[in-house]
Amino acid sequence: MKQLEAVNTMLDVIKNDSAVRAIFLKGSIARNDLDDYSDVDFYCIVKEDQIESFLERRLDYLQQYKPLIYWSESNFVGPQIVAVFNNGLHFDLYTVTFDSLHHTDEIKVLYDPEQLLQDYTPENLTINKDGVIRCFHEFTFSLLEFEAAYCRNDILWASRLASHLSGDISIILRYLYDEENARVGFKRLHKSLDERLYKKMVEAMDYCGPSYLPKGVQLLTEIADEIMDKLPDEISNKLNKAFFYYMVEKINRLKYNGNSKK
Structure with missing residues (x-):
């Protein structure tokens, strides 16, 4: 090679x-x-x-x-x-x-003639529990920003925010299914997910493009809701679920407003 x-x-x-x-x-x-x-x-x-x-x-x-x-x-x-x-x-x-x-x-x-690396021990790429909580809260706050961008018809920025949202979800998914590499996020994430969840993540990202919003973000909130209950209690109990479900309700009320190319 x-x-x-x-x-x-x-x-x-x-x-x-x-x-x-x-x-x-x-x-x-x-x-x-x-x-x-x-x-x-x-x-x-x-x-x-x-x-x-x-x-x-x-x-x-x-x-x-x-x-x-x-x-x-x-x-x-x-x-x-x-x-x-x-x-x-x-x-x-x-x-x-x-x-x-x-x-x-x-x-x-x-x-390595001096044997400098003989005691090298790699640190894993996980994140701590506070990092997972912070990531989830950033996801929820980005929903707020997405809603504002979408409602003012700033579709390009809304699509970029949808990308941020998918990045946050990828880290939480990685924490759940490949904890030692949580910080890697998307890269090779497909190897860690079962077929159903992988297909749903692909579908969500397909629909995060400008022409298909808000469907992609609505699918991402479904994934977030699903995996939230799979997190350990010491994480799940510290999540601001009231804010999350408030934003999920607002996102689900958004309607497709004809963003396809003219």
Whole structure:
């Protein structure tokens, strides 16, 4: 696969850089979930006093694999190059130090002569109970904003708010059915849902487009109502259900107002 070919090429080149202390992968390769569409999350742990010089060499290293058709710089967990090669492969090259390393997600160690990563323990991507409560309340408040946008016929904004609503629901669903990855939300959520709930979520999102509102949001409130009762009592008992059902009633009274393309 092109991902593994790129990883092996970059490993052979970068491990000989004197600034580099260790190299590892995160993402789908590290989780043994690689497919033809996966990107590569390639991490280099470098010496603190040589980080600036290493950053200057990154593009040269990347181009040892194939020509780049796109690249940009970011700083998500550390200096990062977001690269796309001329074969379409998306390759993220991260630069961190040992002290700045975040213990999130599984890793696959490629090079570690100092055994820096032997005690690496990944933190899971769950959220705590207060986070679930906050997410549910944000969902309810977004219903209020959606209603206002829809009633004033600001359909594009209403559709965007519907997208926010589906995002909140995805996190709560993930908490229920794949708690360790709750923060991931939508990504690979389909693997955690039974067929009935998956189809209902797909239908809701189909109808969150501008031409079909408010049906999509009404379906999302049905899903929210269903899963609310499945949450643990220590969460369910702290939800503002009065506000939620007040908004559900208002959303269900909304009528389709002919938003199809003219």
